[in-house]
Amino acid sequence: MFKDLLVHIPTERSPRPAIDASVSLAMSASAHLDAIATGYASTNVPFLAEGGAAIASSLQFEYERALERAEAALRVFEVEAKNARINYGRYALNGTLADAVAKAGAAARLYDLTIVSQGDPEGDTFDDRLPKELLVQAGGPLLFIPYTFRGAFKAARVGICWDGSRLAARALRDAMPFIIDAAALTTITLNASEVPPDASPERLLTHLARKGLPAKAVSLQADRSDLQASILSIAADESLDLLIMGGYGHSRLQETVFGGVTQEMFRSMTVPVMMSH
Numbered sequence: 001m002f003k004d005l006l007v008h009i010p011t012e013r014s015p016r017p018a019i020d021a022s023v024s025l026a027m028s029a030s031a032h033l034d035a036i037a038t039g040y041a042s043t044n045v046p047f048l049a050e051g052g053a054a055i056a057s058s059l060q061f062e063y064e065r066a067l068e069r070a071e072a073a074l075r076v077f078e079v080e081a082k083n084a085r086i087n088y089g090r091y092a093l094n095g096t097l098a099d100a101v102a103k104a105g106a107a108a109r110l111y112d113l114t115i116v117s118q119g120d121p122e123g124d125t126f127d128d129r130l131p132k133e134l135l136v137q138a139g140g141p142l143l144f145i146p147y148t149f150r151g152a153f154k155a156a157r158v159g160i161c162w163d164g165s166r167l168a169a170r171a172l173r174d175a176m177p178f179i180i181d182a183a184a185l186t187t188i189t190l191n192a193s194e195v196p197p198d199a200s201p202e203r204l205l206t207h208l209a210r211k212g213l214p215a216k217a218v219s220l221q222a223d224r225s226d227l228q229a230s231i232l233s234i235a236a237d238e239s240l241d242l243l244i245m246g247g248y249g250h251s252r253l254q255e256t257v258f259g260g261v262t263q264e265m266f267r268s269m270t271v272p273v274m275m276s277h
Contacts, residue, residue: 167246
């Protein structure tokens, strides 16, 4: 099972989904959980006639306010962590947007799993952008928690999204702690004729069975515009607690670009989703 966890606690929207999911997972896995909260300061400081000293003072004020927001979010986390009697740590990050992204990305590379909450589909705050950046920078799996999530996290019924790709294989391997402990597994393949024969859904079932992990296979045809909706429909039909999938995208100079299914899942996930890039 995952034993060393990191959770990002939002400072610009409700911290409850990330806190509830991460603390309950740490309890069930007897894992250590570190929490980070990232307050950031805008570099778009307006022109001030007083000169450089006034600009520096304005930036310092922004940094201090950002750190206050991060500390406030971490206090909420700490109350829950103490009540749950888990081993935990907490620290606040601040700085410019680029600084916070770099620090959070570097920190995430040391953990078995990083937990983040889904961003506001209509928002463009730092807390909405950071989880996506972490997906391409962390070098490990991220567990995305829907912003509607309440209660304890569980992964009794797990869905494995499979298209035979490198990213799907990476997600499958990264998610093995969840897969091994699951009570029921379902493999999900859309448009199976497009999957390489040597990595077919049938072969996946065979390899899972060799590990003592029997799974049910669900396969259907879907238009490219309906892929994400079809996955979530299957998740509802199978009463899945968790989806596992590759995270398709790349980062380049202040812009992170994701594939259609990944981007749509960010917008409208209905169950927790573990992604690997």
